[in-house]
Amino acid sequence: MRIGEIMTRDPLTVAPDMEVGEVAKLLVEHRLNSVPVLDADGALVGIVATGDLTHRLADRHSPERQSLWRESFYSSPLRGGTQETDRAEGRIVEQVMTRKVVSVNPDDDMAVAARMLLEHRVHALPVLEDGQLAGIVSRHDLLRCLTAHPECCNPMRRS
Numbered sequence: 001m002r003i004g005e006i007m008t009r010d011p012l013t014v015a016p017d018m019e020v021g022e023v024a025k026l027l028v029e030h031r032l033n034s035v036p037v038l039d040a041d042g043a044l045v046g047i048v049a050t051g052d053l054t055h056r057l058a059d060r061h062s063p064e065r066q067s068l069w070r071e072s073f074y075s076s077p078l079r080g081g082t083q084e085t086d087r088a089e090g091r092i093v094e095q096v097m098t099r100k101v102v103s104v105n106p107d108d109d110m111a112v113a114a115r116m117l118l119e120h121r122v123h124a125l126p127v128l129e130d131g132q133l134a135g136i137v138s139r140h141d142l143l144r145c146l147t148a149h150p151e152c153c154n155p156m157r158r159s
Helices: 020-029 050-060 068-074 110-119 139-148
Strands: 034-038 044-049 124-129 132-138
Touching: 020 034, 020 050, 034 132, 044 050, 044 124, 110 124, 110 139, 132 139
Parallel strands: none
Antiparallel strands: 034 044, 124 132
16 A cells, blocks of 8 residues: 555644744644644755653753763764754754654555654654655554555565
8 A cells, every 4th residue: 555545644734933832732732743844935844753852851850961071072073963952952843853854755655654664763754745745654544554454464465
């Protein structure tokens, strides 16, 4: 079965300048694990997942940080780190979102999405068509398809 047949079309999206608290409310209200981030031109620039937001909670309750020198070393450009805002301190989507987004195409087989979801340890993948967001496919979408059409994933069947 193709991703275009099982994806959620016109998914909820957010802007990079949206406040983190508002995104958290949307995720809870709509029972979502992630939401694509689109810039003013409608281009996909990232994705915010529940994991991105839990950095705030994890860092707030983690033990005292190590020395300033050691922290600086880990974020040093010499080591390949960045000087970005600490995700736990981010106030807007742009500061907490995942920028390197893996995506799929509506014509891809659902097995491609399943593999990518597992390999990248994510719960949903944006579906891009001609560079534009066409939808989103989640683990739940795949599970719903499998329960409705158990024969679609028989490895012995011929396409």
